[in-house]
Amino acid sequence: AQKVTQAQTEISVVEKEDVTLDCVYETRDTTYYLFWYKQPPSGELVFLIRRNSFDEQNEISGRYSWNFQKSTSSFNFTITASQVVDSAVYFCALRKGNFNKFYFGSGTKLNVKP
Amino acid sequence: DSGVTQTPKHLITATGQRVTLRCSPRSGDLSVYWYQQSLDQGLQFLIQYYNGEERAKGNILERFSAQQFPDLHSELNLSSLELGDSALYFCASSPLAGGGTDTQYFGPGTRLTVL
Numbered sequence: 001a002q003k004v005t006q007a008q009t010e011i012s013v014v015e016k017e018d019v020t021l022d023c024v025y026e027t028r029d030t031t032y033y034l035f036w037y038k039q040p041p042s043g044e045l046v047f048l049i050r051r052n053s054f055d056e057q058n059e060i061s062g063r064y065s066w067n068f069q070k071s072t073s074s075f076n077f078t079i080t081a082s083q084v085v086d087s088a089v090y091f092c093a094l095r096k097g098n099f100n101k102f103y104f105g106s107g108t109k110l111n112v113k114p
Numbered sequence: 115d116s117g118v119t120q121t122p123k124h125l126i127t128a129t130g131q132r133v134t135l136r137c138s139p140r141s142g143d144l145s146v147y148w149y150q151q152s153l154d155q156g157l158q159f160l161i162q163y164y165n166g167e168e169r170a171k172g173n174i175l176e177r178f179s180a181q182q183f184p185d186l187h188s189e190l191n192l193s194s195l196e197l198g199d200s201a202l203y204f205c206a207s208s209p210l211a212g213g214g215t216d217t218q219y220f221g222p223g224t225r226l227t228v229l
Contacts, residue, residue: 033215035217037220042222043202043222043223043225044116044220044221044222044223045204045206045220045223046116046220047116047217047218047219047220050215050217052215091157095212095213096213100145100147100162100169100170100211100212100213100216101159101170101172102157102159102218104156104157106156107156107157
């Protein structure tokens with residue numbers, strides 16, 4: 001069975017703090033894809049990153065970075081020097097290799113205060 | 115802006131009624147997916163269409179149905195509405211049939227309120 005756990009329901013930080021959002025997944029498949037999506041207060045879901053199970057390289061995009069560790073089945077997301085505009089609900093999702101169904105975590109609500 | 119459009123943005127209706135939600139995928143995308151987001155169930159995959167044909171089915175109720183038209187836009191029909199159907203309904207699209215590196219891009223959603 002596939003499962004994604006985002007244990008942090010809500011996190012509050014002050015602007016310019018670094019924050020890490022945790023994502024732990026379960027799957028027995030060797031080929032799978034992990035995703036992060038952002039849902040700002042306006043409601044739309046914005047694609048942030050896709051990572052496949054064979055690529056454990058960490059990725060950095062501006063203030064965003066992702067740490068993928070197969071040994072711990074985790075795909076954590078760090079925002080450096082957070083800004084108020086980062087306030088949103090962040091979803092981690094898992095998709096099996098050649099299948100279409102997404103398994104979404106329950107989301108982590110990030111509040112960045114000025 | 116993902117390029118996926120959904121109409122209407124908001125919909126308020128009564129129990130027992132039927133509504134239709136519309137989605138236009140990104141230009142060139144062949145797959146359309148429907149999701150329901152509610153407070154208690156989170157984000158749930160409902161159904162996928164690829165180039166006009168049903169490709170994958172998730173937790174879609176029998177009262178709900180969808181289709182994808184030759185121009186690739188899709189409609190989600192919800193009938194005999196119940197209070198519990200109140201939710202945010204997302205449409206997503208992807209270039210291919212899903213799987214592999216295919217990535218889903220989401221529309222802004224339609225917020226359905228059933229009174």
